[in-house]
Amino acid sequence: MSIVLITILTLAGLGALAAVILYLASQKFKVFEDPRIDQVEEALPAANCGGCGFPGCRAFAEALVKADDISDLNCPVGGPDVMSTVAEILGKEVGKTDPMVAVVRCNGTCEHRPRLNEYEGATSCAVAAALYGGETGCSFGCYGLGDCVEACDFEAMYMDEETGLPVIIEDNCVACGACVDACPKDIIELRKKGPKSRRIFVSCVNQDKGAVAKKACDVACIGCGKCEKVCPFDAITIENNLAYIDYDKCRLCRKCVPVCPTNAIHEINFPPPKPKPAKEEEPANTPASSN
Incomplete structure (x- = not known):
């Protein structure tokens, strides 16, 4: 028998032995994966936006299958x-969630918030926030460099060149929260869309x-508390010199809007208020005529 043939047979035997060992090992250490994970995924x-709180749709599908109760789990997209559909696949009950939408909690346009200097660094809000407080006297406001727009995968935001602030395209927003995470100033918040897409926020x-x-921005909240006093539903609180409206308690009565001295409270998608009817002038008293 030639050396070449012996070599071939030896290698073939070793290959077969290795294959048997690998097969036995795979069977012993095989991890069972619930086939429903693929169905749910x-x-x-397949947006993989992370809005559900998990790093991608696959991880969310695994969490849904493993959870005994999925009422607190939600896919915002x-x-x-x-x-x-997921509930039908898993035979579980899904919780009812109110649709959410992103809102920009800054109205410091160039008109209301004068610039004191000019930033010439990298076009990134995160970089600017690490360097200094901003171009205006308000160190809490929007930088206007568009990190939130870059983070949005659904074309639901754009930067308004005139105001220097981001604008939300409500019909495209899926409330994934990517813009919220991208903003270093925390001026973007997810709030309930509200009935007929109406909402009120500071x-x-x-x-x-x-x-x-007020000196830094004409439309800043000054924490005066007038809105809190007129709210009949205890939806407004004042903390750290700032008013906040709880969307779970707010009943959209709009009583807080007209009392705000700086117009810091915004009302979205409401019809214009009806003009109050003019009071009729009472006729002047005329002396009775004598016969």
């Missing part, structure tokens, strides 16, 4: 329809005392 929108995050905040 297929039902999800797919919404109720996708979650209903468009300011300035925590300076009233006089300082």
